[in-house]
Amino acid sequence: MSNLMPHPGRSIQLLPGPTPVPERILAAMCRDVLDHRGPVFQELGLSVLKEMQTVFRTKDPVIIYASSGTGAWEAAIVNTLSPGDRVLTIEGGHFAAMWTGMARDFGLIPDVIPTDWRTGPDPQKIAEHLAKDKEHAIKAVFVVHNETSTGVRGAIAKVREAMDAVGHPALLMVDAVSSLAGMDYRHDEWGVDVSVSGSQKGLMLPPGLAFTAISERARAATETAKMPRYYWSWTKMLAQNKEGYFPFTPATGLLHGLAESIAMLKEEGFDNVFARHERNAEAVRRAVCAWGLDVWCLDPESYSPAVTAVGMPEGHDATAFRKLVYERFDVALAMGLGKLAGKVFRIGHLGSVNDVTLLGGLTAIERALAIAKVPHSSGGVAAAMDYLG
Ligand SMILES: Cc1ncc(COP(=O)(O)O)c(C=O)c1O
Incomplete structure (x- = not known):
């Protein structure tokens, strides 16, 4: 009590x-539950999947899980990586540290660049670290765009430049959980391979949806990635999303809310x-x-x-x-x-x-x-x- x-x-x-959560979004969610294999849902599914590409500023497919943001991170790992892979994490705060911990739990080997938790990821240090990896053993770089625990925003475009400057092919995976729809975010222009976000932040929705924008290189990585996956499988999701459907029961109420949220963002x-x-x-x-x-x-x-x-x-x-x-x-x-x-x-x-x-x-x-x-x-x-x- x-x-x-x-x-x-x-x-x-x-x-x-x-x-x-604005009243308009609350009202939009107060709807009867849809048959998620029916035509009305299909229209909603196709529409929100397409609109989310505008939000991420991408032509890449965006998928939507019934999950919090962490689920989409887990999905990013299990769809692209294999146990024993090295990854580079920039530990600029509590959420970045969570991803390092998650990487370890999945049997990845994280190289960690620490920060003082008061400044953003240093592109120079990232470039120096990657330049030493001549064998290209590092398969992915994990960066948090907006570190919610410290109030520090990282410069993702500069991280990409640093990776390109040393010609390192690692995938760039970005946590945009607390940045998407609240500040400028450009999945395509910044050359991000996997962008991950959640519903309960800039999108003004209750918790329960997670979003992932996935580049062609990241999609290709699923073919060799050996982590087990089922619910989180991008392949299953992308196959059904083409028709506007989902392989598992989607959070239909939240998807109605999402359509309204995007409409409000576009109106403003x-x-x-x-x-x-x-x-x-x-x-x-x-x-x-x-x-x-x-x-x-x-x-x-x-x-x-x-x-x-x-x-x-x-x-x-x-x-x-x-x-x-x-x-x-x-x-x-x-x-x-x-x-x-x-x-x-x-x-x-x-x-x-x-x-x-x-x-x-x-x-x-x-x-x-x-x-x-x-x-x-x-x-x-x-x-x-x-x-x-
Ligand atoms: C930057 C960042 N990453 C990840 C998360 C975890 O997301 P979730 O709690 O939706 O799983 C949060 C949550 O606040 C966050 O702010």
């Missing part, structure tokens, strides 16, 4: 996923959606700086438009602070993960977030800083409001 006081009014969720315009995220992120950073707290990401070029991690002053526990904000103000912030647990709290500004929601959340934080006697200056909300104009 929860011992939380009931809160009147709406709660505010400033999380980098799950993000708020992708560039406007991205600009809104950049603007919200800047407003949050202005508040954090006015409070005198640390924006965790050290490189302005890498500031995430989706989430800002905030360093807590010494002697103050970020997890306890987050709990206070939640219990007192009904505002959900995200916690520090992995080695940042207790050190940072994270403000999500991803998905369907407007000025007023953002300012409401920042107000709760400013009040909670005072209640918790965290050393800070007031004026963060005012700074954000000034910026938002």
Whole structure:
């Protein structure tokens, strides 16, 4: 039983996923369950599979699993790699570290380039590492585009350039879980082989769908990959997707929601959606700086438009602070993960977030800083409001 006081009014969720689900999407999902082998479903299937190519900016096929984002990552591994293969992972945060762990669990041998968890993947280091692999034993490079645990966005185009500069043929696999539909993402132009994402972030849906865009080279790799796979088999999925169907029961309700989400994104315009995220992120950073707290990401070029991690002053526990904000103000912030647990709290500004929601959340934080006697200056909300104009 929860011992939380009931809160009147709406709660505010400033999380980098799950993000708020707009009424229009909720309404679109309130439909009778479809016969997923029938013609009405077929139309929906063909339409969302095609539209997702626009979202990923690709001509490659996109597949959709009933799963969270991690499932699509597992699929990327088992469809392209074999036990004993070497992979290169750039460990820039908690989610990147998860993929390294997953690689090990599948019997892959990860070479790990660590970072300080405050800056993005260094293309120079990637190039140097790959240049040493004369035998081309490294079969894939794993990179997280938007590291949700640190608020650092990596430059995927530069990672591709680094790989090309040394002529290394490894597959480039990118975690776009918390970036897709919240910031510019270009599967084709950046030469990504496998892009992986989830529904509960920029697409403004509940959790439950995972997406994968798959290049021709990655599809070809399935022919030699020896990992066992069944549910995750791209081949099975792609064969049926051609006709708009799925090999296993699809999450039909979420697919209705997805169609609505894409319609909303197109109505707003992708560039406007991205600009809104950049603007919200800047407003949050202005508040954090006015409070005198640390924006965790050290490189302005890498500031995430989706989430800002905030360093807590010494002697103050970020997890306890987050709990206070939640219990007192009904505002959900995200916690520090992995080695940042207790050190940072994270403000999500991803998905369907407007000025007023953002300012409401920042107000709760400013009040909670005072209640918790965290050393800070007031004026963060005012700074954000000034910026938002
Ligand atoms: C960057 C990133 N990768 C992977 C994941 C894991 O995705 P899921 O929880 O949907 O499996 C998350 C979840 O927040 C994430 O932010």
